[in-house]
């Protein structure tokens with residue numbers, strides 16, 4: 001997105017979170033009130049709509065297997081192998097830090113595949 005498209009309002013990130021329905025319930029009312037009063041954020045919300053309509057088509061259950069799916073899989077493996085079920089590992093995700101690799105370029109390392117010698121990273 002170009003700078004030109006971005007909203008100047010400091011609340012626009014909250015509007016984005018609101019549109020994605022990831023905003024804590026305690027903040028929803030305040031953000032809705034702000035959107036009603038802020039033309040910048042109304043525009044931001046309108047701009048986000050086509051993107052969100054596409055996101056709806058994504059099979060989120062495939063992207064994020066549910067806990068119960070992991071448990072059922074563990075039980076099935078245990079049944080087939082005749083061993084004790086291994087509980088799914090607790091999710092351990094900590095947001096990596098941005099690392100400056102050269103002036104103006106920062107990377108965030110998401111995953112390292114030592115076997116195939118490759119990494120997944122975000123670059124900004």
Ligand SMILES: [Zn+2]
Pocket residue numbers: 009010011012034035038039040041
């Ligand atoms: Zn605003």
